[in-house]
Amino acid sequence: xxxxxxYMSNPEYFLKEGYIRATQLAAxxxxxxxTYCKEALSDLSPYFEISESPDELLSxxxxxxxxxxxxxxxxxxxxxxxxxxxxNEHKGAVIGFWAQSAFNGNMFTHLxxxxxxxxxxxxxxxxxxxxxxxxxxxxxxxxRVDRFDFDYSNIxxxxxxRILFEIFQQKSDxxxxxxxxxxxxxxxxxxxxxxxxxHRLNNKHVLNKLLAIGSEDSDGRFTVYLDQLSHKIxxxxxxxxxxxxxxxxxxxxxxxxxxxKSIIYGLNVSESTIDxxxxxxxxxxxxxxxxxxxxxxxxxxxxxxxxxT
Numbered sequence: 001x002x003x004x005x006x007y008m009s010n011p012e013y014f015l016k017e018g019y020i021r022a023t024q025l026a027a028x029x030x031x032x033x034x035t036y037c038k039e040a041l042s043d044l045s046p047y048f049e050i051s052e053s054p055d056e057l058l059s060x061x062x063x064x065x066x067x068x069x070x071x072x073x074x075x076x077x078x079x080x081x082x083x084x085x086x087x088n089e090h091k092g093a094v095i096g097f098w099a100q101s102a103f104n105g106n107m108f109t110h111l112x113x114x115x116x117x118x119x120x121x122x123x124x125x126x127x128x129x130x131x132x133x134x135x136x137x138x139x140x141x142x143x144r145v146d147r148f149d150f151d152y153s154n155i156x157x158x159x160x161x162r163i164l165f166e167i168f169q170q171k172s173d174x175x176x177x178x179x180x181x182x183x184x185x186x187x188x189x190x191x192x193x194x195x196x197x198x199h200r201l202n203n204k205h206v207l208n209k210l211l212a213i214g215s216e217d218s219d220g221r222f223t224v225y226l227d228q229l230s231h232k233i234x235x236x237x238x239x240x241x242x243x244x245x246x247x248x249x250x251x252x253x254x255x256x257x258x259x260x261k262s263i264i265y266g267l268n269v270s271e272s273t274i275d276x277x278x279x280x281x282x283x284x285x286x287x288x289x290x291x292x293x294x295x296x297x298x299x300x301x302x303x304x305x306x307x308x309t
Contacts, residue, residue, distance in 0.1 A: 002075075002098070002099050002132075002181075003096055003097070003098060003099075003261060004073035004074060004075060004096070004097055004099045004132065004181050005073060005074050005075070005076070005077045005094045005095065005096050005097070005264075006020065006071075006072070006073050006074075006094065006095045006096075006097060007074070007082050007083070007085075007086035007087045007092065007093075007094050008086070008087060008092050008093055008094070008095060009086065009087060009088035009091075009092040010088065010092060011092060011093040011095060011263065011277070012276075012277065012280070014095060014257075015263075015277055015280035015281065015283075015284075016280055017192075017256075018109070018256055018257050018283065019191065019192050019254035019255060019256055019257070020071060020254065020255055020257050021069075021071070021252055021253065021254055021255075022069030022070060022071050022183070022185050022187065022190065022253050022254070022255055023069055023070055023071075023072070024066065024067075024068070024069045024187060024246040024249075024251065024253065025065055025066050025068065025246070026066065026246060026247050026248065026249045027249035027250075027251075028070070030171065030172075030175070032141075032171070032172055033168070033171075034065045034068070034167045034168055035141050035167070036061075036141045036142045036143055036167045037140070037141045037142065037143045037144035038058055040143035040144050040147050041054070041057070041058065041061075041143045041163070042054035042055075042057075042058065043147065044143060044147050045057045047152070048152060048155050048156070049156055050119070050155060050156060050159055050160055050162075051160065057160060057163070060119075060160045060164070061160065061163055061164055061167070064164055065164060065167070065168075066246050067186060067187050067188065067243050067246060068164065068165075068168055068184060068185070068186060068187065069184075069185055069186075069187045069190075069246075069253050070168055070182045070183065070184050070185075071132075071182065071183040071185070071255070072178075072180055072181075072182055073097065073099060073132060073180070073181045073182070073183070074178055074179050074180055074181065075179040075181070076178070076179045077094050077096070077264060077303075078300065078301050078303075079177065079178070079179075080299065080300075080301070081177065082178065083266060083292075083301070087266050088266070089268065090266035090267045090268040090269075090292070091266055091268045091269060092266050092269075093263055093264060093265050093266060093269065094263070094264040094266075095260050095262070095263055095264075096260065096261040096262035096263070096264070096288075097257065097260055097261060098259075098261055099132035099181065099183075106129065106130030106131065106132070106183075107130065107132065107183070107257055107258060108130050108255055108256060108257060108258060109191075109227075109256040109257065109258045110227070110256070111129070111130045111185075111189065111255070112189045112190075112191070112226075112227075112232070112235065112236070113126065113129075113189075113232075114126065114128060114186055114188070114189060114236065115232050115233055115236050116188075116233065116236050116237070116240065117188075117240070118159070118161065119158070119159025119160045119161045120157065120158055120159050120161060121156070121157045121159060122157055125154060125157040125158045125159075126161075127158060127161045127162060127164070127165040127184075128161070128165065128184065128185050128186045128189060130183055130185065131183065132181050132182065132183045133169055133181060133182060133183075133184075134180070134181050135169060135170065135171050135175075135178075135180040135181065135182055136169055136171075137170075137171055137172070137173040137175065137176045138170055138171070138172065138173060139172075139173060141170075142166065142167055142170050165184055168182065168184045169182060169184060185255065187239070187242075187243045187246055187253045188236055188239035188240045188242075188243050189239070189255070190226060190239055190242075190253040190254055190255060191225070191226055191227035191254060191255050191256045192223070192224070192225050192226065192227065192252075192254040192255075192256070193223070193224050193226060193239065193242045193251070193252065193253055193254070194221060194222070194223045194251070194252040194254070195221070195222050195242060195245045195248070195250075195251045195252070196219075196220055196221055196222070196245075196248065196250055196251070197220050197222075198210060198214075198216065198222035198242075198245075200244075200245060201241055201242070201244060201245070202241075202244065203241050206237070206238060206241045207241075209238065210222075210224055210238055210241075210242075213229070224238070224242070226238060226239055227256060259284060259285070259287075260284050260287055261287070261288065262287060262288040262289070262290060263277075263281075263287060263288070263289055263290070264290040264291070264303060265289070265290070265291050265292065265306075266292055267291075267292040267293050267294060267301065269291075274289075274291075274306075288305060289305070289306040290303045290304065290305050290306060291303070291304050291306055
């Protein structure tokens with residue numbers, strides 16, 4: 001197990017219910033996300049024997065990469081840039097999680113295993129199992145210079161999802177200071193979905209079913225708790241339709257996390273705000289609470305544990 005951290009602009013959303021967002025391609029802040037060398041992948045494709053042609057493989061990747069989301073964690077709890085960019089200028093918080101491998105469990109309460117539209121041919125080769133992996137920082141997009149540098153011996157069982165998974169596990173080395181680890185998931189695995197104007201869905205039969213089990217507020221924000229549905233196929237069918245709205249950056253695909261190890265409040269978080277969070281923290285057994293402050297001797301933060309008993 002590895003202790004990793006999640007920067008949050010407003011931790012109340014997590015503390016209330018324990019859901020964390022998997023961010024879809026349209027909402028990620030790096031325009032190079034999920035880019036790869038198409039020419040090199042086309043050259044590799046005949047060796048994989050997972051598609052009729054290179055064009056078929058590329059079409060699958062391009063048509064489905066908007067249906068993937070990533071949960072970004074980091075090794076660094078004290079990075080000043082990330083406190084400013086991702087934690088609302090030090091008015092947010094950093095949550096610590098034990099991020100286990102897919103083989104030893106994962107950080108989720110009960111991660112939905114895809115039942116539909118998977119390219120894996122047999123059990124044990126599914127790609128989207130909640131494993132948290134370090135990001136690969138690179139000078140060039142995947143496949144351009146490393147066509148035969150990875151083990152693809154299982155790819156006939158893993159299918160096209162192997163490629164779809166790994167293009168989200170890489171970034172330019174300009175981002176190396178973030179020390180990022182990622183959980184890459186299908187959006188239709190989400191436990192909770194929040195979208196604006198759900199009436200945009202094409203399948204009106206599914207829309208009517210969703211309206212019956214979800215709720216819509218006065219601003220047109222529709223919320224549905226898919227993890228409350230016991231029928232897995234039905235759940236995933238609803239989620240598949242909601243993924244149609246992933247092109248909208250405001251659409252939220254949320255996953256229930258099992259527990260948190262610690263919370264670090266930013267140096268600009270008031271005592272009254274921290275007091276307000278205490279009612280939610282009863283849901284997190286033995287969670288450590290820390291407060292950030294300025295180190296006057298260096299350009300660094302100091303962390304002091306808080307006694308809130």
